[in-house]
Amino acid sequence: DVKVTQSSRYLVKRTGEKVFLECVQDMDHENMFWYRQDPGLGLRLIYFSYDVKMKEKGDIPEGYSVSREKKERFSLILESASTNQTSMYLCASSLISGHRGQYFGPGTRLTVT
Amino acid sequence: GDSVTQMEGPVTLSEEAFLTINCTYTATGYPSLFWYVQYPGEGLQLLLKATKADDKGSNKGFEATYRKETTSFHLEKGSVQVSDSAVYFCALRGSGANSKLTFGKGITLSVRP
Numbered sequence: 001d002v003k004v005t006q007s008s009r010y011l012v013k014r015t016g017e018k019v020f021l022e023c024v025q026d027m028d029h030e031n032m033f034w035y036r037q038d039p040g041l042g043l044r045l046i047y048f049s050y051d052v053k054m055k056e057k058g059d060i061p062e063g064y065s066v067s068r069e070k071k072e073r074f075s076l077i078l079e080s081a082s083t084n085q086t087s088m089y090l091c092a093s094s095l096i097s098g099h100r101g102q103y104f105g106p107g108t109r110l111t112v113t
Numbered sequence: 114g115d116s117v118t119q120m121e122g123p124v125t126l127s128e129e130a131f132l133t134i135n136c137t138y139t140a141t142g143y144p145s146l147f148w149y150v151q152y153p154g155e156g157l158q159l160l161l162k163a164t165k166a167d168d169k170g171s172n173k174g175f176e177a178t179y180r181k182e183t184t185s186f187h188l189e190k191g192s193v194q195v196s197d198s199a200v201y202f203c204a205l206r207g208s209g210a211n212s213k214l215t216f217g218k219g220i221t222l223s224v225r226p
Contacts, residue, residue, distance in 0.1 A: 004156075033214075041218065042202065042216050042218035043216040045214075048213060058213070090156055090157065098145075098213075098214070099164060099206070100159075101145075101147050101162055101214075102157075102159075104149075104156035104157040105156050106154075106155055106156045107155070107156050
C-alpha cells in the first residue's frame, strides 16, 4: 500500500511563528505536492516538486516556501504564519507521469491564532 | 487553462437511492479524469479514473464514463449506503509532462438511514 504520512494531524501556532509541515512518502514517487483545502474553495495547489531540490509554484504560493532535500520528503514552510493561513494542508505524491493519480496523506489542520 | 466544474451541493439522499454527481471539464488535448473521495477526518482517496474517451472507471459500486463529446465525467452509484457519506472531488490531469491535477470544488454527500 502506498503510504503518505504527515508529521502532525493538528497544529496550533501563533501569528508570526515559523511553521514546518513535513510529508514523507514510501513509494519512491518522483512528484510531490502541497495543497490547502478550504470550505467552498476545494483544493488549491501551493507548490509541487518533480525531483529532489526542484520545486515549482502552484496557484497560491505567496507566504509559503518548500524544501525537498530527499526524494521521499517534502516540507512546507510558513515563514511567518498569519491567521489567513489557518487551513487544512494536504500532501500528495505521484509517479512522474501522474497517470495513476495522486496519493494523499491524512492532512494537517493548522490553526494560526 | 484547465478547469473542472462540479454541481453545487450539498446532496442528501436516503439509503439505497440512486446517486448522480455531475462533473464537466475544460482542457486542451486528452486529459485523464479522476474521482476522489474524502471521508470525514481523512485525506483524499482515489475512487476511480479514466484515461481516454469512452473509458469507464469503476470501484466500490461507483461508475463514471469519460465523455469527450460532452466534456463530462459524471459519477453514479445505483444504491448508496450510509458509509458513502463523504466529500467527492472530480479532477483532471492535463496531457503535458509533470502535469498537475486540477480539482473541482468538491461536493458533500450525506446518506441517511
